[in-house]
Amino acid sequence: MKPSTNPTRFHDPQEILKRADAKIPPLILPEPRTVFAERALRLRQLAAGHAMHDFLLMLAVVCDAQHERLQHYPDVPLPTDEQIDLARLSGYPLLNTANWQRDPVWRSELRALLGQALDKLPADSPARSGVQAVIDLPDDALEQQADRLLAGITLSLDIAAAPLIAAGLQLYWTHLVTATQAAHKHPFDMPFEPNHCPCCGSLPTASITKVRGQLEGQRYLHCALCSAQWHYMRVKCANCGSIEGIHYQALQHVSQDEPSEERAAVEAETCDQCHHYLKIMHMVSDTNVDPIADDLATLTLDLLVSDAEYRRYGTNLLLLFGDDESAAKLP
Ligand SMILES: [Zn+2]
Numbered sequence: 001m002k003p004s005t006n007p008t009r010f011h012d013p014q015e016i017l018k019r020a021d022a023k024i025p026p027l028i029l030p031e032p033r034t035v036f037a038e039r040a041l042r043l044r045q046l047a048a049g050h051a052m053h054d055f056l057l058m059l060a061v062v063c064d065a066q067h068e069r070l071q072h073y074p075d076v077p078l079p080t081d082e083q084i085d086l087a088r089l090s091g092y093p094l095l096n097t098a099n100w101q102r103d104p105v106w107r108s109e110l111r112a113l114l115g116q117a118l119d120k121l122p123a124d125s126p127a128r129s130g131v132q133a134v135i136d137l138p139d140d141a142l143e144q145q146a147d148r149l150l151a152g153i154t155l156s157l158d159i160a161a162a163p164l165i166a167a168g169l170q171l172y173w174t175h176l177v178t179a180t181q182a183a184h185k186h187p188f189d190m191p192f193e194p195n196h197c198p199c200c201g202s203l204p205t206a207s208i209t210k211v212r213g214q215l216e217g218q219r220y221l222h223c224a225l226c227s228a229q230w231h232y233m234r235v236k237c238a239n240c241g242s243i244e245g246i247h248y249q250a251l252q253h254v255s256q257d258e259p260s261e262e263r264a265a266v267e268a269e270t271c272d273q274c275h276h277y278l279k280i281m282h283m284v285s286d287t288n289v290d291p292i293a294d295d296l297a298t299l300t301l302d303l304l305v306s307d308a309e310y311r312r313y314g315t316n317l318l319l320l321f322g323d324d325e326s327a328a329k330l331p
Pocket residue numbers: 197198199200201202223224225226227228
């Protein structure tokens with residue numbers, strides 16, 4: 001994959017509103033055959049010449065292993081019709097991380113995933129000892145770390161091990177979501193513009209604007225855990241829902257609030273009402289953007305907006321920072 005120079009221009013808000021009449025899918029589930037493989041490719045593409053080169057390449061190896069394990073994931077218990085009805089009635093996500101009973105298979109699949117990554121990491125890679133340490137963690141320690149990670153609690157979370165444990169949780173939940181969709185008709189309900197994942201209840205990592213056909217210009221939030229994407233209005237804060245005081249900042253240049261043809265592929269959408277931000281990635285500027293990979297590679301944008309006193313909404317489970325309040329906050 002090479003960086004795209006797609007000549008398609010941005011649509012203005014009027015055009016996007018006209019398209020609201022078209023059938024816009026409220027929820028786009030991850031494609032098991034490509035989701036992790038494409039992320040691995042994107043990480044390698046972004047790693048070239050990047051200050052975080054080694055880290056991005058190590059994660060690419062982990063994503064390759066996620067891809068391979070997902071193609072043959074063991075059967076795990078899926079939600080029953082009763083659980084689907086209950087979730088619909090309660091308004092809670094069906095596979096909510098806060099109360100879904102994780103099948104122990106997630107741990108054996110995590111260890112297998114990390115074993116495969118270890119086979120591919122160079123012999124002199126400093127990441128090897130960390131990967132082996134997670135493989136060797138006792139079951140109860142793994143479960144404790146997983147609980148903290150999923151709840152966004154960084155107190156007593158092993159920050160170095162967290163991305164590796166998160167990779168196993170992403171693998172399990174991505175399988176769970178896609179297998180549930182295959183086994184049931186319309187298992188996932190869509191509350192009106194949720195700011196947490198309608199499938200698993202996790203925070204988004206970033207948002208993405210689409211290209212091609214009826215999705216052109218439509219914006220989706222991307223789940224940090226299961227990679228589901230759900231529709232969300234443009235120019236609206238994902239944290240507090242405000243449509244006023246929304247601005248965009250990018251590394252290359254300070255972009256205009258209105259869409260423009262030269263818009264950067266990754267921007268921070270900041271909100272003056274609640275002083276939070278979420279990154280927004282534009283496929284029209286680069287068709288290969290991946291919310292999770294591109295978020296990691298634009299850490300300097302986080303530093304830029306946190307200098308201006310904006311706090312991050314959302315999280316990237318593959319790179320957390322020590323904080324006793326929330327996994328979502330950067331230093
Ligand atoms: Zn999710």
